[in-house]
Amino acid sequence: DVKVTQSSRYLVKRTGEKVFLECVQDMDHENMFWYRQDPGLGLRLIYFSYDVKMKEKGDIPEGYSVSREKKERFSLILESASTNQTSMYLCASSAPGQGNYEQYFGPGTRLTVT
Amino acid sequence: QKEVEQDPGPLSVPEGAIVSLNCTYSNSAFQYFMWYRQYSRKGPELLMYTYSSGNKEDGRFTAQVDKSSKYISLFIRDSQPSDSATYLCAMAKSGANNLFFGTGTRLTVIP
Numbered sequence: 015d016v017k018v019t020q021s022s023r024y025l026v027k028r029t030g031e032k033v034f035l036e037c038v039q040d041m042d043h044e045n046m047f048w049y050r051q052d053p054g055l056g057l058r059l060i061y062f063s064y065d066v067k068m069k070e071k072g073d074i075p076e077g078y079s080v081s082r083e084k085k086e087r088f089s090l091i092l093e094s095a096s097t098n099q100t101s102m103y104l105c106a107s108s109a110p111g112q113g114n115y116e117q118y119f120g121p122g123t124r125l126t127v128t
Numbered sequence: 129q130k131e132v133e134q135d136p137g138p139l140s141v142p143e144g145a146i147v148s149l150n151c152t153y154s155n156s157a158f159q160y161f162m163w164y165r166q167y168s169r170k171g172p173e174l175l176m177y178t179y180s181s182g183n184k185e186d187g188r189f190t191a192q193v194d195k196s197s198k199y200i201s202l203f204i205r206d207s208q209p210s211d212s213a214t215y216l217c218a219m220a221k222s223g224a225n226n227l228f229f230g231t232g233t234r235l236t237v238i239p
Contacts, residue, residue, distance in 0.1 A: 018171070045225050054136060056216065056231035057172075064225055072226065104171055108225070115160045115220040117227060119171030 017041070018120035020105055026126045033092040035123050037105030045108045046088035047117065048072075048080060050101040057104065063088055064110065095127045131155050134217055134230025143239050147204040151217035151230045154198065158219040158228070161193050163202045166214045166232065175215075176202065207237045 021036035039046065047062040049072075059072030061080040069080050077099060081089045088107075092099055102124050106117040134151045141147055149163075160179055164172035176191040178184045178200075184191045190203040200219075204211055217230040 047226065054231060056134075057229040059226055062226055070225075106171075110225065115162065115227060116174050116177060119164075119173065121171050122169075 018105055018107055018118050020103075020120040020123050022123050023121060024124050024126075026128065027092075027095050028128055029096060031092075031095050031127075033095050033125065033127075035090040035092075035103055035105075035125070037088045037090070037107075037120055038086055039088075039105075039107040039118070040086065041107060041109070041118065042085065043107035043109045043118075044085070045110055045117075046082065047106040047108075048078075048088065048090045049104045049106065050074070050099075051104055051122070052101050060090065095125075097127050099125065100127045101125060132217060132219060132228050132230045135233055136231050138234040138236060140236045140238060141207055143207060143209060143237055145207050145237070147202075147207050147211070147235060147237075149202040149204075149215050149217075149233050149235070151200050152198055153200075153219055153228075155219075155221070155228075156195075156198070157221045159222045160220040161191070161200050162218040162220075162227070163189075163191055164216040164218055164229075166216060168213075172216055207235075209237045209239050212236045 048060040049057040063082040105120040108117045163176040166172040181195045192201045214232040216232040218227040
């Protein structure tokens with residue numbers, strides 16, 4: 015059974031704190047993604063990575079950075095958390111290949127910044 | 129204008145009803161079309177996957193793609209309370225790594 019796990023289901027942080035969200039997949043997928051999901055806005059892509067140490071900005075990268083040191087692990091970093099980063103964060107992975115666009119999602123981390 | 133538009137609902141139907149969920153899109157480069165289902169407090173999971181135009185059926189679910197109208201649909205027959213979830217459409221361009229998602233439609237099937 016395919017598995018994408020995220021380090022926390024719920025997280026509460028203070029404004030200005032540095033926040034790390036971890037994602038691990040066990041499917042040997044090359045591609046990994048970080049999204050945030052907000053009511054009325056849907057899923058918005060923050061960053062994605064198509065290989066170890068490679069990263070690409072998504073639609074809303076401002077205020078975020080990522081790290082991919084190992085194939086199975088993709089970390090999202092909020093350098094200085096702000097209240098407008100309160101959201102549900104979803105990690106996903108996929109295997110590249112023609113016609114293969116299925117993404118497997120983790121359960122999400124609900125982050126509240128106070 | 130967003131590249132993918134989806135009516136957020138919410139949509140409430142009685143058990144056994146036929147449900148129709150729809151998305152429109154503006155970019156003719158989209159070639160791959162997906163429907164994800166997301167239960168409350170869970171991540172989305174792939175429900176249906178189609179390439180280019182046409183229909184695809186899987187049990188009670190049918191996905192339709194009309195590329196000429198830039199319109200995709202998901203039909204659920206004999207809807208069940210267990211179908212209560214948020215349904216997200218998603219699309220991809222050939223050769224690209226990322227997906228473009230609709231905002232999701234929240235469906236409730238009332239027993």
